[in-house]
Amino acid sequence: MAVKNPHFYFPFNFGALPHELADYDKSKVVIFPVPYDGTTSYKPGTRDGPHAIIDASRVVEFYDEEAKKNFSEIGICTLDELEILDDAKKTIDRVYEATKKLLEDNKKFVMLGGEHSLTSGAVRAFKEKFSDLSVLHIDAHADMADLNGDSKWDHGCVARRVHEMCLVVLAGIRSLDEEQAKFIEKENIPTYFAHETLSSNDDSWMDDAISKLSKNVYLTIDLDALDPSIMPSVGTPVPGGFQWFTLLKFLRKLKEKNVVGFDVMEFMPIPGMHSPDFTAAKLVYKLIGEFYCK
Template sequence: MSEQFFYPPRNFGSLPAPKTDFQSAKVVILPVPYDSTTAYKSGTRDGPMAIIDASQYLELYDLELDREIYQVGIHTLPEVQTVMSGPEGMVHRVYQVARELLEAGKTIVMLGGEHSLTLGMVKAYRERYKGLSVLQLDAHADLRDEYEGAKYSHACVMRRVWEFCPIVQVGIRSLSLEERQFLKQRGLEPFYMEKFARDRDSVAKVVSSLSDTVYITIDLDVLDPAVMSAVGTPEPGGMGWYELVEFVRAVSQQKRVVGFDLVEFCPREGPTSCAFLAAKLAYKVIGYITSAE
């Protein structure tokens, strides 16, 4: 029967076969609708499908890159089923899924969901790429040892990652005294947003701080609320669109970016334009990291 009688498939970009075939696709979209430890506004569990729905209206040709990014093959996986035992169990499930996908040779794009999920991704990636470092783009440090009795909270995710993998933090503009003291004790210095925006050499300094192989985690609150209000915990003074994408492109040109995630998108807290921004960002970054190959 002709496909013209049916709505487009609910996959990222509403892509046609065979570019969505799992076996041949270079990239897989991994939606994880989970937000059990969100501190302020819940709803990031609705983020993955809102991004996928918005992506169906993207122009598939990218003017900047002068190509149709989807030609690398992008397969959208089903949503990962929630583990009800708590965030640690959910992190482990993400790790298990990511490990299998990496064994299949896929580049993973995880759509969250809350930031705690990133830990499972990094664990799987670190096993496969021993020299991996993590680039965190975020308004918050997420370096607490424990938050509200949980060590696997979104507020602790980078502390858990730091315990086994080098991290480079960019865009930070909000943190607790505990986190600041931890940074001082460990000799760590994030690229705080205020200094990052003013220093012309910021991008070069970040790039030199990273290893050759990089995983990028993008908490969408790294963006200014004027452009991205639909996040779990908004923070003024963030990046603009071009500032963010030009930075990610520079990193992708000079390092091997093997995967990334977009997290903390909370569609109920902002206009529809925020979902379109998140979808466009995901598509752009896919383009950047596959251009470098």
């Protein structure tokens, strides 16, 4: 295992890596934890998500049985949690500034949330570097509201804000209101609803979704895209989501593109229930291997 006793002897970083594999200057990958849930609409708690994922990662095996590789050897630095402000827009701007600095340093980017609104700050920085950027938004919810209450920066508006910057493809969707449905149709936004895709053994939709994306892709995953049977630790769970291997199969098709960054958002740890923590940590580690260990 990666560690024998993570709570007493090893550094608190993703994978409990030794200094030589977690040093910022030497690491290829940077874990960027952002503990913010200021616009959460149902149950708060995603502010605790980054810490829980990092904690669970400390007992994830370094050796990946599918790839037959140890991904940690490329170096994975875990940053301190971003200092959070009370204002959603100011926090998103802070994410943008931090992301921009990481891109200037040529780091491979992994953001852990925290609520989904933060993604728009990261995408803004990536769009400045990659003019042809597109975003694959994997989520139970369309997140295409223009406003939630009087805010444009709510977590339910994030895909709308991303759409204003670049092409966005939605997958796993199984919850949206009528206004969002009409907007998606009007704007011809590529959307792959769960009832049309995940309820069938026909996986041809996966290739179709990937074909809609540009060369350079930012991947954003709201963990409620996974079915609540394997991922109950989210603020707004919806039945009918991805199972583990179906999600991995879809994400591996992204290797046809250049995944320039990714985030895993909306993890809300449940006290006493640790399995979802390990699921989230394992997903992050696998995606580091799939996209950044070339």
